Amino acid sequence: MIEELVRQVAVDGDDDAVEELSLIADTDPGRLTPYLGTLLDRDVVWPGKLYRAADADVVRRVVERVDGGDAPGQLNQLLVVLAHVAHPMAESALRRWSAQPPAGADALHVDILDYARKGGWTVDPQGHRRDLCGDTAYEWIMREAPRGPAGARCPWCASPLWTAADLDPAEPAVGAALAHTGWSGRLVIETCHFCSCYTTLYSRVTPTGDTAWWSGNTRPDHLGSTEAEDPPASLPVTGAPRQSPYQASAWEQGGSTLGGRPDWIQDADHPDCPGCRQPMDYVGLVGGADLDEYGEGAYYLHLHRPCGFAAVNYQQS
Numbered sequence: 001m002i003e004e005l006v007r008q009v010a011v012d013g014d015d016d017a018v019e020e021l022s023l024i025a026d027t028d029p030g031r032l033t034p035y036l037g038t039l040l041d042r043d044v045v046w047p048g049k050l051y052r053a054a055d056a057d058v059v060r061r062v063v064e065r066v067d068g069g070d071a072p073g074q075l076n077q078l079l080v081v082l083a084h085v086a087h088p089m090a091e092s093a094l095r096r097w098s099a100q101p102p103a104g105a106d107a108l109h110v111d112i113l114d115y116a117r118k119g120g121w122t123v124d125p126q127g128h129r130r131d132l133c134g135d136t137a138y139e140w141i142m143r144e145a146p147r148g149p150a151g152a153r154c155p156w157c158a159s160p161l162w163t164a165a166d167l168d169p170a171e172p173a174v175g176a177a178l179a180h181t182g183w184s185g186r187l188v189i190e191t192c193h194f195c196s197c198y199t200t201l202y203s204r205v206t207p208t209g210d211t212a213w214w215s216g217n218t219r220p221d222h223l224g225s226t227e228a229e230d231p232p233a234s235l236p237v238t239g240a241p242r243q244s245p246y247q248a249s250a251w252e253q254g255g256s257t258l259g260g261r262p263d264w265i266q267d268a269d270h271p272d273c274p275g276c277r278q279p280m281d282y283v284g285l286v287g288g289a290d291l292d293e294y295g296e297g298a299y300y301l302h303l304h305r306p307c308g309f310a311a312v313n314y315q316q317s
Helices: 002-012 015-027 029-041 056-068 072-084 088-099 112-119 172-177
Strands: 121-123 129-131 137-144 162-167 187-191 201-205 211-213 234-241 257-259 281-287 298-304 309-315
Touching (some): 002 015, 056 088, 088 112, 162 281, 172 234, 172 257, 187 201, 187 309
Antiparallel strands (some): 121 129, 137 234, 137 257, 201 309, 257 281, 281 298
């Protein structure tokens, strides 16, 4: 089946076949490994996530293609490919090109090493790799949240703040999903479900479960005048483990996921911590389709333990 899908993509440019291969890359990327050389031969390098399980030979060939300067028009796609590959050869190449840009780099909009974020990792100020995402994921199932006493409201639109997550890493599943963040203790992430659709919103968090709107949040000019709205009456609870860390879905009902890797609707957007300006760790995704019958888009939750900040941003098509 995969061989035929590869043929349809490589020969016919079949978009439906690309979607089928992308689904395999999300559920079991290793199944594509034997076919990636053929896709590369046919210049099929998008979407980059197809190459998540690329072997050393394919990685070497991608690096050589960039070094050779033979395809500067493909540089963006090739860098995304390498960002998705966990192989040390890919990381080494991105580090090298950040200091010695290859042909075509002058047309890029970000530094080459910033491409790493598309694959869920970064390089810290000390030069060490830091994974922004974990390799363990669980279903996030929406349950009706009990209405408590009136709490904090959004300073911009006066809507009651929404509890997007209430997590206890002492629970084995939660602890596994959050292991890459280094967080211990209860984690509560509150945000404005409305205003976070317009800008990344930050909050202060503590291991005792305290959470507070960050006073440095800046209201965007395009937000305009708003009226208070009730937040979703749902709170995600941890369900069964996902087969793969890539199975979150920003589109489908049931796609909300704790841990693993985000399903970005637009470009990868790991927000920088307002305390230290380093990219924050990814916590999970809450899909609009799980919050409301007509919901769309997705909320992405992030955390930076050293500075005690959480963040929520939103994407839609």
